[in-house]
Amino acid sequence: MSLVEIIFWFLSGLALISAIMVLLSKNPVHSVLWLIAVFFAISGHYILLNAQFLAIVNLIVYAGAIMVLFLFVIMLMNQNAETEPRSKSTWIKLAGAIAGGCLLIVVVAAVRDSENLIQNIGGKAYAKTAVTTHGEIGLIENLGRVLFTQYVVPFEISSVLFLSAMVGAVVIGKKD
Amino acid sequence: MPIHYYIILAATLFCIGVIGVLTRRNAIIVFMCVELMLNAVNLMLVAFSKLHYGTYLKNGAMGASGIDGQMFVFFIMVVAAAEVSVGLAIIVMMYRNVHSVDINFLNRLKN
Amino acid sequence: MLNALLLMKQELAVVAIIFILLILKLGKDRSNVTFLNIVNTLLLLNVVAGFFWNSEGVLFNEMFRTNPLMILEKNILSLGTLIISMQSYSWLKTHKHVPEFYILLLSTLLGMFFMISGGNLLMFYLGLELSTIPLAAVANFDLTKRQSSEAAMKLIISSAFSSGLLLFGMSMLYGTTGTLIFSQLPAALNGSDLQIFAFVLLMAGFAFKISVVPFHLWTADVYEGAPVAVTSYLSVISKGAVLFVFVSVLYTVFKPLAGAWYNMLFLLSLLTIIIGNLFALRQDNFKRFLAFSSIAQVGFILIGISGSSQLGSTSVIYFVLIYIFSNLAAFGVVILVSAITGKESISDYKGFYKTNPVLAWILTIALFSLAGVPPTAGFFGKFFLLMAGAAKANWMLITIAALNMVISFYYYLRVVKAIFMDKNEQPIERVAMPLMPRLALYVCIIGIIATGLVSYVYDYIHSLTAPF
Numbered sequence: 199m200s201l202v203e204i205i206f207w208f209l210s211g212l213a214l215i216s217a218i219m220v221l222l223s224k225n226p227v228h229s230v231l232w233l234i235a236v237f238f239a240i241s242g243h244y245i246l247l248n249a250q251f252l253a254i255v256n257l258i259v260y261a262g263a264i265m266v267l268f269l270f271v272i273m274l275m276n277q278n279a280e281t282e283p284r285s286k287s288t289w290i291k292l293a294g295a296i297a298g299g300c301l302l303i304v305v306v307a308a309v310r311d312s313e314n315l316i317q318n319i320g321g322k323a324y325a326k327t328a329v330t331t332h333g334e335i336g337l338i339e340n341l342g343r344v345l346f347t348q349y350v351v352p353f354e355i356s357s358v359l360f361l362s363a364m365v366g367a368v369v370i371g372k373k374d
Numbered sequence: 375m376p377i378h379y380y381i382i383l384a385a386t387l388f389c390i391g392v393i394g395v396l397t398r399r400n401a402i403i404v405f406m407c408v409e410l411m412l413n414a415v416n417l418m419l420v421a422f423s424k425l426h427y428g429t430y431l432k433n434g435a436m437g438a439s440g441i442d443g444q445m446f447v448f449f450i451m452v453v454a455a456a457e458v459s460v461g462l463a464i465i466v467m468m469y470r471n472v473h474s475v476d477i478n479f480l481n482r483l484k485n
Numbered sequence: 486m487l488n489a490l491l492l493m494k495q496e497l498a499v500v501a502i503i504f505i506l507l508i509l510k511l512g513k514d515r516s517n518v519t520f521l522n523i524v525n526t527l528l529l530l531n532v533v534a535g536f537f538w539n540s541e542g543v544l545f546n547e548m549f550r551t552n553p554l555m556i557l558e559k560n561i562l563s564l565g566t567l568i569i570s571m572q573s574y575s576w577l578k579t580h581k582h583v584p585e586f587y588i589l590l591l592s593t594l595l596g597m598f599f600m601i602s603g604g605n606l607l608m609f610y611l612g613l614e615l616s617t618i619p620l621a622a623v624a625n626f627d628l629t630k631r632q633s634s635e636a637a638m639k640l641i642i643s644s645a646f647s648s649g650l651l652l653f654g655m656s657m658l659y660g661t662t663g664t665l666i667f668s669q670l671p672a673a674l675n676g677s678d679l680q681i682f683a684f685v686l687l688m689a690g691f692a693f694k695i696s697v698v699p700f701h702l703w704t705a706d707v708y709e710g711a712p713v714a715v716t717s718y719l720s721v722i723s724k725g726a727v728l729f730v731f732v733s734v735l736y737t738v739f740k741p742l743a744g745a746w747y748n749m750l751f752l753l754s755l756l757t758i759i760i761g762n763l764f765a766l767r768q769d770n771f772k773r774f775l776a777f778s779s780i781a782q783v784g785f786i787l788i789g790i791s792g793s794s795q796l797g798s799t800s801v802i803y804f805v806l807i808y809i810f811s812n813l814a815a816f817g818v819v820i821l822v823s824a825i826t827g828k829e830s831i832s833d834y835k836g837f838y839k840t841n842p843v844l845a846w847i848l849t850i851a852l853f854s855l856a857g858v859p860p861t862a863g864f865f866g867k868f869f870l871l872m873a874g875a876a877k878a879n880w881m882l883i884t885i886a887a888l889n890m891v892i893s894f895y896y897y898l899r900v901v902k903a904i905f906m907d908k909n910e911q912p913i914e915r916v917a918m919p920l921m922p923r924l925a926l927y928v929c930i931i932g933i934i935a936t937g938l939v940s941y942v943y944d945y946i947h948s949l950t951a952p953f
Contacts (some may be wrong), residue, residue, distance in 0.1 A: 203375070206375055210383050213387060217410060218390060220403075220406065221397070226400060226403060236387075236410065240413055240417050244417075247424050248424075249420050249444055251444075256413075259455060260454075263455065267459070271465065291397045293396075294396030294397035297396060298393035299393075301388075301392060305382070305682065308679045308682045309385075327376050327425070328376075328377050328380055328421045328425045335444060336420075345448070348545075349445050355596075355608075355611050358500070359615045360452075366463070366585075366589055366621075367459050369582050369585045370625050370637075388649075401638060408649055415653050419659065422656065426663045442664075443656075443659055446606075446656075449610070450610075450652065456614075460618050460621055461621070461645065464625055468631070468635060
């Protein structure tokens with residue numbers, strides 16, 4: 199087992215366990231903390247894939263900004279294990295778990311045949327593995343150049359999105 | 375790493391998110407589970423982007439280099455931030471009116 | 486340069502209106518009435534300008550493309566927005582946050598424009614999100630009502646969940662094809678398991694947005710809780726925009742998977758029509774009633790789409806145009822009545838004809854058109870949809886759809902009976918119609934009559950759609 203594989207399995211295990219703990223925690227604050235652990239594990243995966251910019255942005259935006267927002271709201275409402283709404287009946291929980299499990303099984307069945315996944319477009323040889331630890335496309339230099347040339351329209355649209363999200367949040371949140 | 379490891383990992387995280395949305399009743403937790411789903415998608419997109427980068431390396435400088443997958447992830451993060459800010463504002467508003475964050479999708483509005 | 490600007494004229498116009506609104510908001514306080522007049526004038530200009538300087542082209546690395554069909558679709562949406570804005574005049578006149586309402590509403594319109602014009606999965610996704618996130622905020626605009634904020638919460642959670650599904654599908658599509666660009670996707674689709682699965686997830690995301698039956702649970706509650714103007718916007722404009730994109734994506738990008746999606750559409754449309762009708766039968770709240778009837782209408786649209794022919798896309802666009810007129814006429818009456826009397830249930834409408842004959846007639850014509858009674862446009866719309874669906878010679882589907890049209894006659898006519906025949910001790914008092922809502926209702930009625938009888942409309946749409 200190479201070092202990359204060991205790191206991969208470690209990060210995957212961490213992500214899965216933390217994700218399951220998000221579901222199982224009774225206290226919402228614990229859920230938030232476990233979710234932050236998931237984000238750290240996923241950032242680790244990004245670094246493994248040499249997507250350095252996304253790894254940092256994932257930490258800053260998700261773990262840093264979004265999850266802090268969640269924590270603020272939870273603390274504002276004084277949510278804890280006691281105020282947690284009484285859980286649904288076991289049957290509904292079971293049904294939800296079965297539905298999610300079925301979805302997973304379908305994905306696994308579709309992926310299992312990896313020849314289906316890797317196909318030839320125009321006779322080009324296709325790789326079957328994700329390139330880890332090297333490759334320059336994930337560096338901020340290359341992403342920035344593409345963002346401000348090819349992807350400038352989506353960039354502008356997201357500014358309108360933020361404007362409207364801000365207006366909406368202010369109108370809703372204003373107390374009067 | 376073989377690409378299907380990443381797909382299966384991302385799909386598992388995604389399904390955990392789906393199960394969370396279906397089974398939890400606290401609106402904030404449901405929102406967090408949606409974030410989990412989005413993160414699974416992000417992980418898969420980055421893995422695919424590096425898969426296509428590998429193809430690009432093999433074939434020389436022709437075709438897409440897989441950078442668009444990583445751009446997509448960037449924009450998903452942007453949208454998620456906007457979505458969360460509006461969604462949490464709505465949840466706070468609801469808490470102010472109802473004093474609960476319980477989503478009961480089927481029978482609350484009827485009373 | 487000028488050419489590029491002309492290609493994006495509708496988007497630029499909407500952005501300009503948003504900026505004017507922002508500046509007006511930051512300036513000195515204006516009364517709501519002047520503000521509404523300014524906005525409605527601007528929206529009218531936007532609709533009118535949409536019909537000039539049509540051109541065709543691709544911009545920004547296929548991020549943005551436009552052609553006369555897309556311009557027509559956008560014009561239909563701007564016209565619908567103008568009508569809704571005029572109809573909600575009485576509601577907004579006393580509202581505290583009018584500029585914000587319009588900024589949010591117009592940014593959703595901008596999102597729909599980009600969604601229609603997007604030539605790339607990323608642009609499509611961003612447009613979709615831009616057209617739903619602000620709507621959730623707008624659904625909360627009855628700030629003191631608790632139903633309103635619950636509706637907003639249900640809307641944003643279900644839309645976030647559905648866009649999660651959509652993204653999962655998109656990322657699989659990207660993984661198996663290596664491209665995000667619509668024009669390169671069909672060549673790369675080979676129908677492998679993973680691609681079919683990705684397509685199913687995309688379909689689920691779409692189905693959420695147009696509330697097709699297994700994914701419709703949010704619809705009734707959101708429609709009932711949101712302010713009426715927002716409900717009509719949700720059920721007509723945003724649904725129409727997603728339908729336009731749905732048709733074009735299915736017919737161009739996923740053409741290689743046509744065999745797979747025909748079966749899905751078949752099942753979904755049957756479920757949608759039957760369940761939508763069955764639930765519409767027993768509703769008493771007018772908004773809930775219109776919500777379920779609109780679910781049934783989407784089922785008919787899916788039948789038209791399943792035809793997979795040029796007739797299919799033409800009839801869908803034609804039907805959405807008619808649907809905008811007829812549904813907005815019905816909602817326009819409900820908006821007026823609920824803004825002044827606060828009554829929203831069907832039993833309150835008993836004896837409506839005695840007190841408000843004009844509104845009663847408008848509502849009746851709208852309901853006839855929704856049901857598909859011959860002289861109105863709704864009949865022609867449904868006729869073309871079924872004709873497109875019949876091209877596949879799947880007679881079971883057509884028979885069940887026709888039977889369901891009979892059921893829908895029953896529940897639409899039940900409302901008409903309540904309006905004209907039933908006695909009521911306390912009917913809704915006489916509702917005054919200000920100029921703007923009256924104009925909007927007349928436009929709707931003219932639309933209902935004219936789009937059906939003037940065959941030029943259908944021929945014009947048919948000349949723009951691409952052969953399958």
